[in-house]
Amino acid sequence: MKEVQKYPDARREEKLQAFDRLLTIMDQLRNLCPWDKKQTIESIRHLTIEETFELSDAILENDLEEIRKELGDIMLHMVFYARMADEQKAFDMADVLNGISDKLINRHPHIYSDVEANDEQAVKENWEKIKLKEKGNKTVLGGVPNSLPALIKSIRIQEKARGVGFDWDKKEQVWGKVEEEIQEFKTEEEAGNKEKATEEFGDLMFSLINYARFAGINPEEALEKTNKKFIKRFNYLESESKKEGKQISEMSLEEMDVYWEKAKKL
Template identity: 80%
Template sequence: MKEVEKYPDPNRANKLDAFDRLLTIMDQLRNLCPWDKKQTIESIRHLTIEETYELSDAILEGNLEEVKKELGDLMLHMVFYSRMADEQKAFDMADVLNGISDKLIHRHPHIYGDVEADNEKTVLENWEKLKLKEKGNKSVLGGVPTSLPALIKSQRIQEKARGVRFDWDNKEQVWDKVSEELAEFKHEEAEGNKEKATEEFGDLLFSLINYARFIKINPEEALEKTNKKFIKRFQYLESASKRDGKSLSDMTLTEMDEYWNAAKKL
């Protein structure tokens, strides 16, 4: 392995002490706390998923203080899983950390080996090729988790296909595909064929996600920002109309639009 410069970190000792402190606390909780003693790898899975989404929310809101807190929660979960696995003689925290370190070194041969990669595209292509060899997948798409939400899964499918150069040449081609899928969806919807319209709607979404990738927009983030914007405006509509003594159930759409338009100016 090629020798790579180690960059000095004046705070390394503090970071190691902090990690050691967390490991110590985890040992104490696992031995002394009734709740922590009862947990299993399976029982905290749903909590880990929840913490991941809370981290995502903090990132989208640009709240670094909350990002710090949510990272701490997730770090606790990583330590918790490792501690429980250690009790089963499966692996421990050192195995986890050494495993990811070994993987990073192996997948960055342009840093630690003799491979040349002077741009992001080449790095990503090499990464996907190495993953395919490591996992023994028969398909490039074999590494995409089946339980991913559909929108994120589409992103990962397209990224992996790009990793082996199965991709459009330019965004104009992708936009033509979006237009084609939109026309096909509108045709099937007009025909009243719900099954075909559903299929074409899926194709339309897939092509839009593809276009977003080409123009470097994360569709998951874009949609979540729109969700948050809608919630904020709708809650203004609710509170402002209530303050004026009105009930949504008794209001016309035109009346609601007045509050909605006011919310858009906030």
């Protein structure tokens, strides 16, 4: 193993005590609180998903204080799952933490072994190859969860394919594919072939996501920022027109556009 400089952490003992405190509180809640006693691994699943989206919102807003709070909520859920699994004699928090530590060591042979990886791409390729061996997947894409949202699934599919060398060489080639897909979609849409146009639109989105990857842009993050921007501007349009006694449903597009242009300058 290569010699690694230890991160100076004056609060390490305090962090360990804080984690022990959370484990203790979880024990108390599981034994004494009627609601916590009733929960199962399945029953809190939807709450975990909600907390994850709340963390995502805080990250997009770059709100570090809110990120701190949401990380605490998610940490609670992780401790909760481990406690319930421990009750079933399946695994406990020590198994969880040792498992992830072992995984990190195994997937970073350029740090903990003699493998060379001098750039980010080499690290990613090693990661995907090791992951494929660990999971015993019969196919490269076998590890992509079926339940992932389509946009995120596209990103993961493309990353995994790249991990084994199946990818374009230059982003100019990818843009050429985008232009090709635009034309194919336009042809089918203008012909009124909805089923084929839908298929071509999916191809177009996939190629745009691919280009975003080459450009170093996270397309999910980019789209969510646009969503938030649109909501902010539309809310301004709605509130400001209402102040002037106008009903948005009765306004023309030209009237709305006046407020929209003002909102863009805020």
